[in-house]
Amino acid sequence: MSVDELNRITTPALLLDEARMIRNIRFLTDRANKLGVQLRPHIKTAKSIEVAYRVFEGGSGPVTVSTLAEAEALFAAGFSDILYAVGIAPSKLERVLALRKKGCDIAVILDSEEQADALSKLESPIRALIEIDSDGHRGGLRYDDPVLVTIGRKLDAAGSLAGVMTHAGESYFASGSEAQAEFAEIERCAAVAASEALRQEGLACPIVSVGSTPTAYSARDLSGVTELRAGVYMFFDLVMAGIGVCSADDIALSVLTTVIGHQPKKGWTMIDAGWMALSRDRGTEKQAVDQGYGVVCDSAGQVIPDLIVSAANQEHGIVTHRPGSEQLLPELPIGTLLRILPNHACATAAQHAKYQVIGGDGHLGPIWERFGGW
Amino acid sequence: MSVDELNRITTPALLLDEARMIRNIRFLTDRANKLGVQLRPHIKTAKSIEVAYRVFEGGSGPVTVSTLAEAEALFAAGFSDILYAVGIAPSKLERVLALRKKGCDIAVILDSEEQADALSKLESPIRALIEIDSDGHRGGLRYDDPVLVTIGRKLDAAGSLAGVMTHAGESYFASGSEAQAEFAEIERCAAVAASEALRQEGLACPIVSVGSTPTAYSARDLSGVTELRAGVYMFFDLVMAGIGVCSADDIALSVLTTVIGHQPKKGWTMIDAGWMALSRDRGTEKQAVDQGYGVVCDSAGQVIPDLIVSAANQEHGIVTHRPGSEQLLPELPIGTLLRILPNHACATAAQHAKYQVIGGDGHLGPIWERFGGW
Numbered sequence A, B: 001m002s003v004d005e006l007n008r009i010t011t012p013a014l015l016l017d018e019a020r021m022i023r024n025i026r027f028l029t030d031r032a033n034k035l036g037v038q039l040r041p042h043i044k045t046a047k048s049i050e051v052a053y054r055v056f057e058g059g060s061g062p063v064t065v066s067t068l069a070e071a072e073a074l075f076a077a078g079f080s081d082i083l084y085a086v087g088i089a090p091s092k093l094e095r096v097l098a099l100r101k102k103g104c105d106i107a108v109i110l111d112s113e114e115q116a117d118a119l120s121k122l123e124s125p126i127r128a129l130i131e132i133d134s135d136g137h138r139g140g141l142r143y144d145d146p147v148l149v150t151i152g153r154k155l156d157a158a159g160s161l162a163g164v165m166t167h168a169g170e171s172y173f174a175s176g177s178e179a180q181a182e183f184a185e186i187e188r189c190a191a192v193a194a195s196e197a198l199r200q201e202g203l204a205c206p207i208v209s210v211g212s213t214p215t216a217y218s219a220r221d222l223s224g225v226t227e228l229r230a231g232v233y234m235f236f237d238l239v240m241a242g243i244g245v246c247s248a249d250d251i252a253l254s255v256l257t258t259v260i261g262h263q264p265k266k267g268w269t270m271i272d273a274g275w276m277a278l279s280r281d282r283g284t285e286k287q288a289v290d291q292g293y294g295v296v297c298d299s300a301g302q303v304i305p306d307l308i309v310s311a312a313n314q315e316h317g318i319v320t321h322r323p324g325s326e327q328l329l330p331e332l333p334i335g336t337l338l339r340i341l342p343n344h345a346c347a348t349a350a351q352h353a354k355y356q357v358i359g360g361d362g363h364l365g366p367i368w369e370r371f372g373g374w
Helices: A018-033 A049-055 A068-076 A091-102 A113-120 A146-157 A169-173 A178-198 A213-218 A238-240 A346-348 B003-006 B018-035 B049-055 B068-076 B090-101 B113-120 B146-157 B169-173 B177-200 B213-218 B238-242 B345-349
Strands: A013-017 A063-065 A082-086 A107-111 A130-131 A161-166 A207-210 A253-263 A270-271 A295-298 A303-312 A317-321 A337-341 A354-358 A362-370 B013-017 B064-065 B083-084 B104-108 B128-132 B160-167 B206-210 B253-263 B268-271 B297-300 B303-314 B315-322 B337-341 B354-358 B364-369
Touching: A013 B064, A018 A049, A018 A354, A018 B160, A049 A068, A049 A362, A068 A082, A068 A091, A068 B160, A091 A107, A091 A113, A107 A113, A107 B345, A113 B169, A113 B268, A130 A146, A130 A178, A146 A161, A161 A178, A161 A295, A169 A213, A178 A207, A178 A213, A253 A346, A303 A337, A346 B083, B003 B337, B018 B213, B049 B068, B049 B364, B064 B068, B068 B083, B068 B090, B090 B104, B090 B113, B104 B113, B104 B177, B104 B354, B113 B146, B128 B146, B128 B177, B146 B160, B146 B177, B160 B177, B169 B213, B169 B337, B177 B213, B253 B345, B303 B337
Parallel strands: A013 A354, A063 A082, A082 A107, A107 A130, A130 A161, A161 A207, B013 B354, B064 B083, B083 B104, B104 B128, B128 B160, B160 B206
Antiparallel strands: A013 A253, A253 A270, A253 A337, A270 A317, A295 A303, A295 A337, A303 A317, A354 A362, B013 B253, B253 B268, B253 B337, B268 B315, B297 B303, B297 B337, B303 B315, B354 B364
């Protein structure tokens, strides 16, 4: 990639390194195959049809989504096996039904009798997974909660019971593959125990779905599990690098930015990427190494030692050395192009309407649109 | 507003209370008139033509923008007097020139000789303000920095010198009108001293521009200043309420959300507004009262005592009481509609592509599009 090519891009801009993304995608696809489970990638990070096509090498396949807008965009692009993995609001069931009528096999999740009752009243059944709480992270029922079987019976009577799912969101705070593998086993045990609780009552539970990027990368055994969900692995980010799931060289996403000023007495370099381009996400704040609003790389993507975006206003970033660094400040004249690696790929990507792809040949590739909204 | 009307909206959604917005707009317009300065509102918060039209009651007027995309959108809508208030990258000058050729009187800001030199080389002059650092917040030159006059001479020779500008960003951390009035005076003194430094050298300085919402609300005297900039005042937010610039009743922006679950043992209510709808901005974190990811109101917009969004995942918010609250948890069954007041209006609005207006009659009004990108 020449600087001339990058200079054609308006900064700030979201860059996507296609070769890194493809490597990340293939790694987890292979891993799921070896573990004997179906991968159901989460499209909430990428929110891009072009990325989704590359996960399945041109074909469609089972996907997870975080909004009905994502589901509608993916279905229009040929993906018909969709899990909407946010507890269903009864007011959204009409929209789910409309998708199903068009031939989209979309399933929902829920963890309450009220939601199951709302499904029971519909003109035609919607497949539903019961959400299981494996680690106290957010929603879901404990596998031994008697309400689980009550809901299972209601869904079964309505022709809606499809299985169980869980997400060990706390694995994002587990550092190293040993600790992450423990969360993978916690996920597996909770989901399998819930499926057994249903089956003991004579209820079918064909789908046992688990996953998060850290647990998908560390799981050693997924006996009893049928499918695996993960999303951020396609791009990776500094939060994942900080807990050892990937290295900085695996991160496929960066924000291209231009140096626009200096405060030399303070050691500040000002860039045109503020929180509007980087997001306000500070996922590394409580990790062993706080990466501020992102790690600074040169225009070729090489990390510049100890240089981070230490503060951000709406359209200004302030680049400084980490506290205690003994590095010399590099020469970064006004107009210099830099790339910023994100704390959290989902959040940084969401600040942008499109990806500028860097092709596998290292040259500027196409623009890929993102979809947003709800 | 009936709940039936709100139920027609897909949640999460960004609501804009037009009556509150108009009240906020009129207040600062009157204040600028009394202070004898031209108001040049910053459109970076609203990013909406419809809002900009209402600031000037149907006509166009002088505006401030944070991106060239904003400038282009506003010019297309009839606004021709525009200040692009982020230090200019030389690579963006072509785009500024293209706007000027179409008749847009857009000005840029800068604080270095390199930037002034880049302006000097252009085929036709671009008006520029020299950025002054009044409070150490981010960019700009101190008013007594000898480089100020050097830059002034370069711009003057190029036919580009339009004046000086400053922004007391540190005023956001000043609580109460006394402390904010001190920042207003710091802004005024720095900008006026810089204008005098230029004039002493025989350089013209027609524009002396200052502003931030806290200083615009607290300034007692703006002698020597010609124009005042502010943006967030149109909508207000919890950060501004936290330092006493407004009250919660002045906040025109909220996120409509639906209850989607509970974890009763933990006192958690789950909503379908996560950080994707609320933003990751935690501007109140270091204020006297930490408002989490936002203050919870009922569907009519009434604050529910002590209830905040205490945690957020991508599409999930967790509503709890503040630590130490003695309030009883209200009944919030699945499907209940709530409104969340934002920490930072600029950041929360940026997560959405449109506003659902609540009209002055209290009923659902039109949809207003937002523009984004760079």
